[in-house]
Amino acid sequence: MSRDLFAEFLQHLTVEKGLAPNSVAAYRTDLRRFRHFLEARGRELIQTERVDLLAYLKELYTAGYKPSSVARAVASLRGLFRFLAGDGHMAGDPAELLEAPRRWHTLPKYLSPAEVDALLSQPDPVSPEGLRDKAMLELLYATGLRVTELVNVKVPDVNLEIGYIICLGKGSKERIVPVGDQARDWVQRYIREARNLLMKQPEPYLFVNRFGRRMSRQGFWKNIKRYGRDAGIMKNITPHLLRHSFATHLLENGADLRSLQLMLGHADIATTQIYTFVTQSRLKEIYKKYHPRS
Numbered sequence: 001m002s003r004d005l006f007a008e009f010l011q012h013l014t015v016e017k018g019l020a021p022n023s024v025a026a027y028r029t030d031l032r033r034f035r036h037f038l039e040a041r042g043r044e045l046i047q048t049e050r051v052d053l054l055a056y057l058k059e060l061y062t063a064g065y066k067p068s069s070v071a072r073a074v075a076s077l078r079g080l081f082r083f084l085a086g087d088g089h090m091a092g093d094p095a096e097l098l099e100a101p102r103r104w105h106t107l108p109k110y111l112s113p114a115e116v117d118a119l120l121s122q123p124d125p126v127s128p129e130g131l132r133d134k135a136m137l138e139l140l141y142a143t144g145l146r147v148t149e150l151v152n153v154k155v156p157d158v159n160l161e162i163g164y165i166i167c168l169g170k171g172s173k174e175r176i177v178p179v180g181d182q183a184r185d186w187v188q189r190y191i192r193e194a195r196n197l198l199m200k201q202p203e204p205y206l207f208v209n210r211f212g213r214r215m216s217r218q219g220f221w222k223n224i225k226r227y228g229r230d231a232g233i234m235k236n237i238t239p240h241l242l243r244h245s246f247a248t249h250l251l252e253n254g255a256d257l258r259s260l261q262l263m264l265g266h267a268d269i270a271t272t273q274i275y276t277f278v279t280q281s282r283l284k285e286i287y288k289k290y291h292p293r294s
Contacts, residue, residue: 009083094218108244115233128194135190142183144246147239151215153206160184169265176204206269247275
């Protein structure tokens with residue numbers, strides 16, 4: 001019975017809440033771990049009490065899970081038991097007062113403009129694959145897209161004449177993001193000179209791999225790692241690092257928080273505000289370095 005209720009909740013997230021597949025997969029991972037915890041103790045899901053939840057969280061801490069992972073587990077449990085109580089499977093909600101571990105977000109890491117230039121100059125645009133990678137990196141930095149959003153861009157989603165891109169973000173929410181001239185030129189060149197050479201059959205997605213199919217997140221992840229090493233950048237290079245760099249550089253150059261929120265596709269502006277701490281931290285560094293009485 002417990003397993004059926006877990007499945008019902010995941011179905012609820014997909015159908016009624018409209019969560020993206022990656023978000024549902026994260027819930028599934030968290031809840032599978034919790035289900036194993038209950039099974040090991042011979043407990044049914046609907047018998048869960050607050051003491052069980054506290055014991056589970058303690059087990060996560062003991063196993064060395066990071067506060068961010070525990071916080072996500074708490075969010076999954078809250079959602080699950082709110083659903084069960086709301087549907088009448090349980091008389092009360094044992095997770096109602098469950099608290100996530102208090103944590104300051106670590107400030108997002110980002111690249112300096114010089115590091116961005118070094119990274120973006122690594123692909124060799126002479127080859128079709130190099131031209132594709134150059135266009136992908138330029139577009140990623142120009143728009144701040146998530147890597148999933150980037151690889152899921154379809155050809156009709158891009159309007160290079162006006163300079164914008166339509167992307168499908170978290171929760172299947174659509175947004176329009178402007179594209180700068182440099183990125184637009186490279187994407188245009190990729191479409192004109194390389195895309196048809198890589199395609200083996202009709203493919204709606206903008207960026208394709210050497211087999212002519214949609215470029216995968218993992219494939220692009222490996223490429224950007226390699227380019228980071230080739231550029232000699234001593235940081236953990238990931239697609240999300242370019243997203244952080246996009247946001248930080250916009251704020252440093254005077255962009256307002258609301259516009260940045262819309263471009264990043266954040267549902268809550270509080271998520272966007274973390275970047276203001278980055279720029280404040282940067283200002284303190286500059287002050288300490290250059291002020292004679294710092």
